[in-house]
Every structure is written in C-alpha cells, then in structure tokens.
Amino acid sequence: MEATWCGKIAKSLVIFGSGIALSACAYAAFRYWKRRDPKSIDEGFEDVSKLEESPEKRIIVLGLESAGKSTVLAQVTSGTNKNEDVKPTEGFNVTCLHSGNISLNIWEIGGSESVRKYWSNFLQDTDLLVFVVDASDLHSLPLAVKEVKTLLGDDRLTGVPILVLANKQDRPGAMSPEEVADALDVGSIPSSKHKVKVLGTQTHPNSQARHPSIAEVERVLLVMSGNN
Numbered sequence: 001m002e003a004t005w006c007g008k009i010a011k012s013l014v015i016f017g018s019g020i021a022l023s024a025c026a027y028a029a030f031r032y033w034k035r036r037d038p039k040s041i042d043e044g045f046e047d048v049s050k051l052e053e054s055p056e057k058r059i060i061v062l063g064l065e066s067a068g069k070s071t072v073l074a075q076v077t078s079g080t081n082k083n084e085d086v087k088p089t090e091g092f093n094v095t096c097l098h099s100g101n102i103s104l105n106i107w108e109i110g111g112s113e114s115v116r117k118y119w120s121n122f123l124q125d126t127d128l129l130v131f132v133v134d135a136s137d138l139h140s141l142p143l144a145v146k147e148v149k150t151l152l153g154d155d156r157l158t159g160v161p162i163l164v165l166a167n168k169q170d171r172p173g174a175m176s177p178e179e180v181a182d183a184l185d186v187g188s189i190p191s192s193k194h195k196v197k198v199l200g201t202q203t204h205p206n207s208q209a210r211h212p213s214i215a216e217v218e219r220v221l222l223v224m225s226g227n228n
Ligand SMILES: Nc1nc2c(ncn2[C@@H]2O[C@H](COP(=O)(O)OP(=O)(O)O)[C@@H](O)[C@H]2O)c(=O)[nH]1
Pocket: 063, 064, 065, 066, 067, 068, 069, 070, 071, 072, 083, 086, 087, 088, 089, 111, 132, 167, 168, 169, 170, 171, 201, 202, 203, 204, 205
C-alpha cells in the first residue's frame, strides 16, 4: 500500500518537474524565436506599428512562495485589487504594462522549492530583476537572502539593476525597507555591478484602492528598467 503511494507521489513529482522543464524549454524557444524574428510576436497582438517602435523591456519577478509577487503585480498592472483572483503561481505568469511608448513584459516565476531550481533558466536578457520579500516573515528571511546571493553570483545578471520589494509592511513586526536592505547586505554590492533599490510595499487586502507604495512601484519599474 505504502509502496503504491510512494509510486504515485514519485510519479506526480516527475510529471510536475517535467512541466516546469517543458516551460523552461518553451521559454528558451520563445526567446530564440523572438530574437530571430522580432516582428512575428506582434502579429495579431495589438497595434503592430505602435509596438514595433516601442522599446520593450523584460522584467523578471522572483521571490519565495507567498511573498506577494502575484498580488503586487496584479495591482501594479491593473490598478485594482484582484486578491480574490490571485492563485499560487505554478511555473510562471507573464503580464504586460504599457506606459507611453514603453512596454514592460513582466515575468513572475513561482517561488516554491521545486520551481526555484529553474529560476536560472529565465535570467538571460533581463532589463530589471525584482525580488519580492515578505518583510513580516522573519523565519523565511535567511532563505530569501540565500536566494538573492545565488542570483547575484550569476554572470547573466551582471549590470542588471535590482529592485527589492519589502512587502507586507502592513503586518505587525514587518521589517522596514532599511532592515531588509541590511539583511541583504545591499551596501556591499558594488554599484558598478548592480544598481539596487529597496522599497517598502503593501497591498490593501480588502479594498479597491491602491496603496501609494504600489503607484511608486509602477513608477520605479519604468525608471529602473529603462536605465541600464
Ligand atoms: N497583509 C498582507 N498580505 C499580503 C500582501 N501582499 C500579498 N498578501 C497576501 O499574501 C498571500 C500570498 O500572495 P501571493 O501574491 O499569492 O504571493 P506569491 O506566491 O509571491 O505570488 C495572499 O494571501 C495575499 O493576499 C500585503 O502587502 N499585506
């Protein structure tokens, strides 16, 4: 009986792992295809002439599971609270933010342990890395710090600016953005290697209003992704 269960669990893990690996492969193929023929993704998508002259930027959003990546992004891109619609991210999510003639393609990659090992497959050609931290979860902070250090050691991110969101500032005992910056040892990162900014953020769980920190994230995304 136990062996059957183990077999089922092992089978599920293999299927899930294959799904993520396939996503990563599909993503790599997408990047290759897009570089080969930049116009083809615009066809039937929107106002083609507008997109062709638009500078497109690619933003990767990482962070541990439940840090608030999807919730913050839903509010940044839609301007409304969509908490009821936010489901745990399996694999990755892509959203787009248009502002003036700039298009930000925002890739949120899941933060569970099984997905984190695929993060490195998504780092190529990144204009801005956003790392979301649950500032109220002191228990998970060392793991978040470890993941950021691993990312900083990846050559594909050299020169890429980093925006850290110290999220859930509304929660009692949440660390301030300055405390999160200290925990990440931001001061020791050479500015020639990465421009780093840490912002405190929070979402209003039961309200249609955007917290001012979300408007600030939108502004900083545009500034930082265009400045490298
Ligand atoms: N109190 C509070 N809860 C938040 C905040 N941001 C997200 N959450 C909640 O945290 C949980 C995980 O959010 P989610 O966006 O799915 O995290 P993700 O796994 O990083 O994408 C959800 O229940 C959200 O409603 C915040 O600023 N404050």
